[in-house]
Amino acid sequence: MSVDVFELAHEHEQVVFANDPATGLQAIIAIHSTALGPALGGTRFYPYASTDAAIEDVLNLSRGMSYKAALAGLDLGGGKAVIIGDPGTLKTEALLRAYGRFVQSLNGRYYTACDVGTFSVDMDHIARECSFVTGRTVAHGGAGDSSVLTAFGVFQGMRAAAEQVWGEPTLAGRTVGVAGIGKVGRHLVRHLIEDGASVVVTDVHQPSIDSVREEFPPVQAVADTEALVASPLDVYAPCALGGALTDEVVEVLSARIVCGAANNQLAHPGVEKQLEDRGILYAPDYCVNSGGLIQVADELEGFSFERAEQRASGIFETTRSVFELAKADGVAPAIAADRLAERRIRDVGRLRGVWLS
């Protein structure tokens, strides 16, 4: 079974297959939209089971980047790339640079960045062949660890949700459950503790839990995500894998708010409605987790942490707008977020039709 690229990519502008047998490079670059600016999105290096699986992933991911960048108010479109193969065995300087030449061939319609399987040092290799690379090492003007502003943005979105539910934009006195305390989750815990929240965490990696509890002794830990979602929580913050919000999780959740850093939290379409029906306010994932994109995108202007942080603080206001539109239109916040993103793509995108010499 193989897919028809034009059928599957009917919303996309361009899909580029890049092949370099000498290095083993097989890459696909998908450009979903450039209505707001050049398409930006990371390069995922992953051993896909088939070309079709890679195509489907890169098309979905690039579409998601259009919405994230649009809602974050950036002058960027949505793109993404995948390199097919096991990065552990296939990744070489030559392959990365061959890939860089293909990114370069698009002459700035697509900017790449880190994603699963690629790191800042890889971006430095790619940049030796290519001018359109973000996520570089700090020594090369890179934005550094983007989990810093991802967590900051999620915290801003959570404050907006708290304001909506309890009238005040603070988590002080609330109990927040954080599932996944990797880099982003850990920064989030710090913001929450500083704000006066009680924090309960879980993670599959025990050393991460130990280390967080050492730094923040009041933090509680539970055995697993199942235990976490069943505990008494005011806020649930999924910060690990996608698909965290299943029918079962929504069923047992005592939290009034869901707001976390994970991508694609809704396990299937319709979960946003179930959350609403149970009176749980869902802060859409791509709305609140865009701080990392904002941080990386800032490299395009010569990285300034202060400027990027200021932009990421705007996630508070954006999340508020999403909740307001949801109320006004009588739809779930996830739907409202899509509408806001699509509206900006349409309204700002058309401005290039106004000629400037």
Add this chain to the structure above:
Amino acid sequence: MSVDVFELAHEHEQVVFANDPATGLQAIIAIHSTALGPALGGTRFYPYASTDAAIEDVLNLSRGMSYKAALAGLDLGGGKAVIIGDPGTLKTEALLRAYGRFVQSLNGRYYTACDVGTFSVDMDHIARECSFVTGRTVAHGGAGDSSVLTAFGVFQGMRAAAEQVWGEPTLAGRTVGVAGIGKVGRHLVRHLIEDGASVVVTDVHQPSIDSVREEFPPVQAVADTEALVASPLDVYAPCALGGALTDEVVEVLSARIVCGAANNQLAHPGVEKQLEDRGILYAPDYCVNSGGLIQVADELEGFSFERAEQRASGIFETTRSVFELAKADGVAPAIAADRLAERRIRDVGRLRGVWLS
């Protein structure tokens, strides 16, 4: 049934799917090789039955362009593009210009030109969005009717074949059968008559025959290609559709030489061997019909007919080299042509490895 792009394009560098729903554009640009320079090849506008059929066609055609350009001694790689749809109903200024923007997005790795379903006026539209267009109208610096040098080149190749078979590079006193007297065939007839050959023609279009016989009264005509290949001929020149050299045709052919303008004359691999076994010298199609490519490629330097004609006259020497290598290696000329093309791609292609600042 769908194809795996990486599987089918394992020899290619890059395959680009371009999609613009507003204009209905669905285009595929295939870049086979840029070892010798930017990929050049026409844009075919054709109502393919499926995306897969379009992919297969564009991959085959772009590969052919690599070999043609390499053997013609051009500093060009091989590429080709297809636009899926009926040009009669789908072709609009907006669609052509949308396509032009995608060609532009490759920033000169691919130059386009006319092909089935596209014309010089279309290239002028594409060029309003794109700097990488050949085959333009004469008013815009275009090379004009490229059948002129296509026919001239075929004639040069035929002279080289005559030298090989009869010791003298001339068709004087020989009988040449020309199947298809469209633009190229007609120019070829003129060269043959001027050289002192007897010419027999056939064409599905009676007015073409009448018009050629009016201009060149000694030209004979026969009812169809079947009759032509069965007549007593010294040279057979297929100048119409591909696949002219079937098992049946090779069987009945009295000619000592096959040399014509049609693309892909060998109906299947192995026919080159059958021709050899029957003592028929085959001048490889893409070797002798590259005059049109030479003419169009000359636009890249600002078109000069004299310069292009001089280059096309080199087809005599190239065809001679093909025959020499065929003898030396003990292979059919079609195989020798491939070897010469591949050798040039390798030997000249590696020179970019020598750094120049």
